[in-house]
Amino acid sequence: MSKVGWIRLAIVLGSVGLLEILCQSGVIRPLTMIPPSRMAVELWKLGASGKLAPPVTKTLGNVAAAFILSVVFGFIAGLLIHALPRFRRALDPLLASYYAVPFFVFYPVLIVIFGMSDLPIIIIGFLFGVVAMIINTLNGLDRVPTVLLKVGRMNRMSALQTAALIKLPSAAPYLFTGVKLAVAYSFIGVIASEFILSGSGIGYDIAYAYNNFDNRTMYALMLFILTTVTALNMALYIWEQRMLKRRQGGR
Amino acid sequence: MSAVALDKPANATLRRWTDFFLLIAGLVVVWYLLHLWAGEVALTSPYETVAKLIDLLGQAWFWPHVGETLLALFYSLLIASIGGLGLGTLLGIHRLSGQVAEPILVALYALPKITLYPLILLIFGLGLSAKVAFGAIHGIIPVTIFALNAVRNIKPVYLKTARVMRLTPLQAMRTVWVPAALPEIVSGQRIGFALTLLGVLLGEMFASQQGLGFLIINAIGLNDVPVIMALALLLALFAVAVSSALLALDRKLHQRS
Numbered sequence: 001m002s003k004v005g006w007i008r009l010a011i012v013l014g015s016v017g018l019l020e021i022l023c024q025s026g027v028i029r030p031l032t033m034i035p036p037s038r039m040a041v042e043l044w045k046l047g048a049s050g051k052l053a054p055p056v057t058k059t060l061g062n063v064a065a066a067f068i069l070s071v072v073f074g075f076i077a078g079l080l081i082h083a084l085p086r087f088r089r090a091l092d093p094l095l096a097s098y099y100a101v102p103f104f105v106f107y108p109v110l111i112v113i114f115g116m117s118d119l120p121i122i123i124i125g126f127l128f129g130v131v132a133m134i135i136n137t138l139n140g141l142d143r144v145p146t147v148l149l150k151v152g153r154m155n156r157m158s159a160l161q162t163a164a165l166i167k168l169p170s171a172a173p174y175l176f177t178g179v180k181l182a183v184a185y186s187f188i189g190v191i192a193s194e195f196i197l198s199g200s201g202i203g204y205d206i207a208y209a210y211n212n213f214d215n216r217t218m219y220a221l222m223l224f225i226l227t228t229v230t231a232l233n234m235a236l237y238i239w240e241q242r243m244l245k246r247r248q249g250g251r
Numbered sequence: 252m253s254a255v256a257l258d259k260p261a262n263a264t265l266r267r268w269t270d271f272f273l274l275i276a277g278l279v280v281v282w283y284l285l286h287l288w289a290g291e292v293a294l295t296s297p298y299e300t301v302a303k304l305i306d307l308l309g310q311a312w313f314w315p316h317v318g319e320t321l322l323a324l325f326y327s328l329l330i331a332s333i334g335g336l337g338l339g340t341l342l343g344i345h346r347l348s349g350q351v352a353e354p355i356l357v358a359l360y361a362l363p364k365i366t367l368y369p370l371i372l373l374i375f376g377l378g379l380s381a382k383v384a385f386g387a388i389h390g391i392i393p394v395t396i397f398a399l400n401a402v403r404n405i406k407p408v409y410l411k412t413a414r415v416m417r418l419t420p421l422q423a424m425r426t427v428w429v430p431a432a433l434p435e436i437v438s439g440q441r442i443g444f445a446l447t448l449l450g451v452l453l454g455e456m457f458a459s460q461q462g463l464g465f466l467i468i469n470a471i472g473l474n475d476v477p478v479i480m481a482l483a484l485l486l487a488l489f490a491v492a493v494s495s496a497l498l499a500l501d502r503k504l505h506q507r508s
Contacts, residue, residue: 004350011351032373090270097494100445101487102452105479108471112293184361191363192453197471203366210369218369225366233361237354 034219042220052224059190059201062118066125066186071179073126074133079163081134082141098131104192111197121193121201128189129182136178140171173244180236187229295480304481319462320455323379327386327447332440335391339398339439343432349399356399360392365453372458382454382462389450390443397439401432434504441497448490 016036022028023035034042046052081088103124110120144167152162168175194203202221209218279297286296295303307313342349368385375381409431413423455464463482470478 004347007347008351008355012355033370086270087274089267090274093271093495093498094274094491096441096498097445097491099442100448100490100494101483102449102467105467105471105483105486108474108479109289109293109476112474112476113289180361184363187361188363188365192365195365195368196456196468206366206369210372222366222370226362229362230358233358234354237357 031215034215036223038216039219039223042216043223046217046220055200055202055205056224058118059194059203062121062190062201063125063186065118065122066129066190067182069122069126070129070133070182070186074130074178074182075137075175077130078134078137078141079167082138088138095131095135103127104189104196107193107196116199121190121198124193125186125189128185132181132185133178136174136181137171140174140178141167143174144170173240173247176236176240176243180233180240183232183236184229187225191225293476295477299477300480300484303477304484307478307481307485316462316466319379319459320451320464323382323386323451323455323462324448326379326383327390327451328444330383330387331390331394331443331447334387335394335439335443336398336436338391339395340402340432342395343399343402346403349403353396353399356392356396360396364388364450368453368457371454375458377458377460381458382451382464385454385458386447386451389453390447393446394439394443397442398432398436401435401439402428404435405431434501437497437501437504441494441501444493444497445490448486452486 019028019033020035020037023030023033023038043052081091106127107120107124110123114120114123148166148170149162152166157165190201191203194201195207198204202225206218206221206225209215209221282294282297286294342352364385367388371381371384371388375384405428409427410423413427418426451462452464452467455462456468459465463486467479467482469475470482
């Protein structure tokens with residue numbers, strides 16, 4: 001690992017250690033926060049008791065569904081919008097301010113329409129994720145080198161061939177950013193919906209534990225979400241860095 | 252895009268606005284069709300929503316809630332934009348700490364921060380400070396990331412030029428650093444604004460007895476669809492208005508550089 005990596009690791013471990021010391025020594029009261037080591041122990045116990053698996057599968061399943069829908073629809077919508085420049089110019093200010101609108105306020109409306117199932121939660125996750133994918137697809141398509149498109153025209157490639165052989169590979173880094181954001185936003189949408197109004201899932205369990213002053217379960221679940229999301233993101237980040245390095249080497 | 256602008260510079264602006272209003276009209280039509288499909292109970296029609304919003308805006312009890320949200324938003328934005336700018340600039344100038352901090356910031360950015368709301372409530376208690384804290388943690392990270400990249404990606408030749416011309420630090424700041432980094436910083440502030448508003452509303456939904464977020468969660472509890480829709484419309488209009496203004500500024504700065 002590089003020097004930067006070691007410093008980073010030291011900072012992360014140092015902050016966790018500091019938190020541990022502050023909690024153990026009572027500077028942070030146990031009612032506010034339990035020590036990180038206790039969170040891990042509680043999480044382990046929760047996992048061993050079998051109470052962790054059902055909400056986790058439920059939440060992760062919903063996130064996965066929302067994520068896949070966001071990426072597929074976002075990419076297709078991005079391609080279509082990019083092909084219609086006039087429509088796109090009109091749409092731009094709306095896309096740019098999309099994330100300021102708290103979409104989960106429509107969640108109760110969706111429940112009335114679709115019933116109290118997983119579907120409204122998946123739709124909210126999708127609504128959160130899809131626009132990040134659209135914006136990044138547009139960004140990527142903007143940066144496809146014109147010369148490559150000309151080469152495509154000279155070779156008389158069909159629209160589909162151009163999309164698959166030229167646009168997709170050259171927009172790939174931006175699409176990857178979109179995918180990363182879609183993961184993050186799907187998580188946010190799904191968990192926020194579970195917090196607000198739902199009967200199961202990790203978000204619901206955290207809210208339930210909070211309302212019952214059950215700090216141990218609450219922090220164990222919080223630790224689980226934070227570590228899962230971070231691990232997932234780090235994996236994507238490392239993969240992205242590798243991809244970028246390979247690209248630069250290939251040139 | 253620019254070809255159109257070059258042909259008819261006078262008509263381009265007009266056409267852009269026509270397109271924009273056509274799009275809005277299209278969205279309203281879609282909304283109305285959804286209303287017809289889902290029924291009165293699930294989704295109020297555009298007309299009723301606007302009527303309800305005007306009705307709400309005319310009532311005296313409504314305005315303190317708006318004021319409360321704006322106050323919380325103001326404080327959070329203050330913390331997020333100034334704090335993020337300061338932190339990002341420092342991390343951008345000091346290359347090593349920037350390299351160390353960036354992946355950590357990106358990881359923090361991707362966390363579903365709503366998970367942390369019980370923690371914020373336990374620290375700050377119910378009320379204004381919890382809302383402000385919640386808004387600020389949402390907004391500060393993107394502002395920092397953008398400021399960091401803005402400062403770090405200033406072309407070295409600009410800085411060398413400043414050194415060659417023996418500018419004082421203050422002159423260099425005014426004539427080189429700020430103009431070079433400003434476009435990206437404004438982009439960061441724009442995203443920071445959107446997320447701060449989201450954070451403040453989330454905070455109000457869980458941690459407050461006042462504000463628009465509180466009114467929304469209340470209406471959700473009562474399943475008062477007209478109020479939900481009217482408030483969502485109000486927030487959307489506000490968000491789109493502020494964001495468009497920042498976007499226009501953003502575009503102007505990016506074009507100039």
